[in-house]
Amino acid sequence: MIQSDGCHFLANYLSANKTLQELSLGGNKINNEGIIQFSRFLEFNKTLVFLDISRNEFNDQGF
Amino acid sequence: MDFSECIDDNRNNFQTFFHKFDANCNVRFLTLDNMTPDLSNCIEALGIALGKNKIIEVLNMRSNRIKIVQYGQFWKLLCKNKSLKKINIQKTECNDNVMAALGEYLEQPDLNLVDLDLSRNSISDVGTKTLCESLARNKSIKILNIE
Numbered sequence: 001m002i003q004s005d006g007c008h009f010l011a012n013y014l015s016a017n018k019t020l021q022e023l024s025l026g027g028n029k030i031n032n033e034g035i036i037q038f039s040r041f042l043e044f045n046k047t048l049v050f051l052d053i054s055r056n057e058f059n060d061q062g063f
Numbered sequence: 064m065d066f067s068e069c070i071d072d073n074r075n076n077f078q079t080f081f082h083k084f085d086a087n088c089n090v091r092f093l094t095l096d097n098m099t100p101d102l103s104n105c106i107e108a109l110g111i112a113l114g115k116n117k118i119i120e121v122l123n124m125r126s127n128r129i130k131i132v133q134y135g136q137f138w139k140l141l142c143k144n145k146s147l148k149k150i151n152i153q154k155t156e157c158n159d160n161v162m163a164a165l166g167e168y169l170e171q172p173d174l175n176l177v178d179l180d181l182s183r184n185s186i187s188d189v190g191t192k193t194l195c196e197s198l199a200r201n202k203s204i205k206i207l208n209i210e
Contacts, residue, residue, distance in 0.1 A: 002187070002191050003187075003188055006188035006191035006192070009188070009192045009195040009196075010195060013195040013198055017198070019202055019204060019205060020204060020205060020206075021205045021206065022205065022206040024209065025209055
């Protein structure tokens with residue numbers, strides 16, 4: 001299961017990536033800290049068009 | 064070609080069968096979901112054959128129990144294959160220890176793999192780090208499932 005540290009690595013990867021279009025991360029253990037880490041990539045990535053982060057552990061505070 | 068839920072438990076039969084998927088085989092879609100035989104015993108033969116194959120595009124191996132050592136060896140053998148476009152290894156007990164070998168496959172510069180489904184496995188943050196480092200060198204993956 002992917003947690004906060006995994007989100008950090010994914011964000012770094014996605015920030016520089018120009019190939020990936022669809023990513024499914026549903027059903028992992030991404031909490032508020034993780035989703036904050038993960039969302040850093042949004043500023044840099046213009047390629048991803050589908051993202052599934054359903055069934056994780058973050059809540060309103062993470063947003 | 065779909066061999067899902069096959070119940071033939073004879074290891075030798077599958078080793079012989081998998082060897083036929085080499086350069087002389089024209090099969091483009093191969094599905095081996097939920098097999099009763101332990102694929103660990105014959106997956107090396109599949110890796111050797113697919114390493115020589117230039118036609119196959121889709122490989123599905125969902126819901127199989129594959130032991131770590133044999134699984135790692137499979138990915139190393141698969142590095143020679145450049146034709147696969149879609150691989151589904153959902154629920155195959157792929158874990159952090161297998162990710163290094165999988166990563167080696169994903170780093171191949173001339174890979175054509177577009178769609179990779181790793182869902183319902185045992186990949187933690189450690190395996191995610193390995194995966195991301197390999198994907199950073201990959202130029203082909205467009206669809207990735209790590210549910």
